[in-house]
Amino acid sequence: MKIMEISGGKELSGTIRISGAKNATVALIPAAILTDEEATICNIPEITDTDALCDILKALNVKVSRASESIVINPQEMQDIEITEKFSKKLRASYYFMGALLGKYKKAVMYFPGGCSIGARPIDLHLKGFEALGAKVTNEKNKYIVEAEELKGANIYLDIASVGATINIMLAAVKAKGTTIIDNAAKEPEIVNVATFLNNMGAKITGAGTSTIKIEGVDYLHRCFHEVIPDRIEAGTYIIIGALCGTPLKIDNVIPEHIDSLLSKLEEIGVDLEIGADYVIVSKANSYKPTTIKTAVYPGFPTDLQQPFTVLLTQSNGKSKVVETIFENRFMHIPYLKELGADVTVKNQTVTIIGPSTLKGSNVVATDLRAGASMVVAGLLAEGTTTITNIEHILRGYEQIVEKLTGVGAKITIKEI
Numbered sequence: 001m002k003i004m005e006i007s008g009g010k011e012l013s014g015t016i017r018i019s020g021a022k023n024a025t026v027a028l029i030p031a032a033i034l035t036d037e038e039a040t041i042c043n044i045p046e047i048t049d050t051d052a053l054c055d056i057l058k059a060l061n062v063k064v065s066r067a068s069e070s071i072v073i074n075p076q077e078m079q080d081i082e083i084t085e086k087f088s089k090k091l092r093a094s095y096y097f098m099g100a101l102l103g104k105y106k107k108a109v110m111y112f113p114g115g116c117s118i119g120a121r122p123i124d125l126h127l128k129g130f131e132a133l134g135a136k137v138t139n140e141k142n143k144y145i146v147e148a149e150e151l152k153g154a155n156i157y158l159d160i161a162s163v164g165a166t167i168n169i170m171l172a173a174v175k176a177k178g179t180t181i182i183d184n185a186a187k188e189p190e191i192v193n194v195a196t197f198l199n200n201m202g203a204k205i206t207g208a209g210t211s212t213i214k215i216e217g218v219d220y221l222h223r224c225f226h227e228v229i230p231d232r233i234e235a236g237t238y239i240i241i242g243a244l245c246g247t248p249l250k251i252d253n254v255i256p257e258h259i260d261s262l263l264s265k266l267e268e269i270g271v272d273l274e275i276g277a278d279y280v281i282v283s284k285a286n287s288y289k290p291t292t293i294k295t296a297v298y299p300g301f302p303t304d305l306q307q308p309f310t311v312l313l314t315q316s317n318g319k320s321k322v323v324e325t326i327f328e329n330r331f332m333h334i335p336y337l338k339e340l341g342a343d344v345t346v347k348n349q350t351v352t353i354i355g356p357s358t359l360k361g362s363n364v365v366a367t368d369l370r371a372g373a374s375m376v377v378a379g380l381l382a383e384g385t386t387t388i389t390n391i392e393h394i395l396r397g398y399e400q401i402v403e404k405l406t407g408v409g410a411k412i413t414i415k416e417i
C-alpha cells in the first residue's frame with residue numbers, strides 16, 4: 001500500500017508547470033478509435049487514468065505507442081469486442097468507449113463505469129442519447145449492450161448539462177447519417193478540446209462550448225495531430241496551495257479564462273494574484289475574508305475545486321459556506337478536515353466553515369480524487385506531519401504531484417508500506 005507523508009507549514013516558492021487536462025485526455029483517448037487512420041495526441045498527462053485507458057485500447061487490439069508526453073493511437077487492426085468488467089470499473093471515463101465503439105461499429109458491449117464515489121452518477125442521459133440516434137440498449141445487472149442497425153442524426157435535449165453525456169453523444173453521432181443537435185449541452189473547455197480533436201480528423205462539429213452543439217455526420221475520419229489543453233483543475237488546486245503557502249508561487253501553462261470563477265472568488269476573499277496570459281502568480285496573505293461558493297456547470301464554480309477551496313476557507317476570518325449542487329456525496333473530506341482541526345460542518349449539501357483555524361497534522365484518507373487533493377492542500381498547510389492513505393485516488397488525476405511540490409520547497413513523499 002502506498003501512503004503520502006507531508007511535513008506541513010513550509011513556505012513554497014518557485015514555478016509549477018500544469019500538465020494536460022485529465023478530463024480532456026480521458027475522452028480524447030477513447031475518441032481516437034474513431035479515426036480510420038491514426039491519431040497523435042500530445043501533452044498527455046502521466047496519470048494512472050491514462051494507463052487504464054491505454055490498457056483498454058490494447059485489449060481491443062489497438063496499436064498504442066507512448067513517448068514522453070505524446071501518444072500515437074492506431075485502430076486499424078482493432079477488434080470490436082466486449083470491454084470486461086475489470087476494465088470498465090477502473091475509471092469513470094471508460095464510458096466514453098460506449099459512444100466511440102457505437103459510433104465506429106454500431107455496437108458496444110461494456111459494464112457500468114467505475115470512478116469516484118461522489119454520488120449515484122447514473123448514465124441514463126448517455127443511453128437516452130444513444131437511443132435517440134437509433135440504438136437499442138439492453139442491460140443485465142451491470143452489463144450494457146448498445147447496438148444499432150444504423151445511427152441517424154437526431155435532436156437531443158439533455159435534462160442536465162452533463163459533461164459525460166455531451167461528449168458520449170458527440171462520439172456516437174460523429175459518423176451517424178445526417179445532423180444531430182445536442183441542446184442544453186455542457187460547455188466545459190474539455191468538450192471544446194474533444195470537438196476540436198474530432199474536427200481535426202474531419203468531423204463536422206460546431207457550437208462546442210455553447211449550449212447547442214451541431215454534428216453533421218461524416219463517413220471517414222482521417223489522420224490527425226492534437227494537443228491536450230492545460231488542466232484547469234490541477235491549476236486551480238496549485239493556485240489554492242499558493243494562496244495558503246506561496247511566497248510567491250508561479251503556476252505556469254494555465255488558460256486563466258478557464259478558471260475565471262475561481263480567480264474572482266480568490267480576489268474577493270483577498271488573495272494576492274498576478275494573472276498573466278498563460279500563468280498566475282499567487283502569494284499567501286495574512287488574513288482572508290469569508291465567502292460563499294456554490295458549485296455550478298461551467299463557467300460556474302467547478303465542483304472539482306470545491307473540496308480544495310474549502311481548505312482555503314478554513315483560514316478566512318468568519319463564517320463561509322460551500323454549496324454543492326452537482327454531486328450529492330462530495331463531502332467525504334469533511335470528517336478528515338475536522339480531524340486536522342478545522343471547524344467545518346455539513347448540512348443539506350452545504351458546508352459551513354468557521355475560520356480561521358490552526359490545522360495540525362494527522363492521519364487522513366483520500367476518499368476520492370478531489371477529496372484527496374484537498375487533503376494534500378490541508379497537509380501542506382498543517383503544522384507537523386500528515387499521513388494520507390488511499391492515495392491511488394490522487395495519482396489518478398495529478399501528474400508528478402510529489403515532484404512538482406518538492407520542486408517548490410514542500411516536504412512530501414510517497415512511501416510503500
Ligand code: UD1
Nearest residue numbers: 023093121122123124125126160162163164165304326327
Ligand atoms: C465530469 C468530470 C468530473 C466533474 C463533472 C462535473 C470527467 C471524467 N469527469 O464528470 O470531474 O466533476 O464532470 O463537472 O470528465 N447525470 C445524470 N445522468 C447522466 C449523467 C449525469 O443524472 O446520465 C448527473 C450526475 O449524476 C451529476 C450531474 O448530472 O449529478 C453532472 O454530471 P456530469 O456532468 O455527467 O459529470 P461526469 O461526466 O460524470
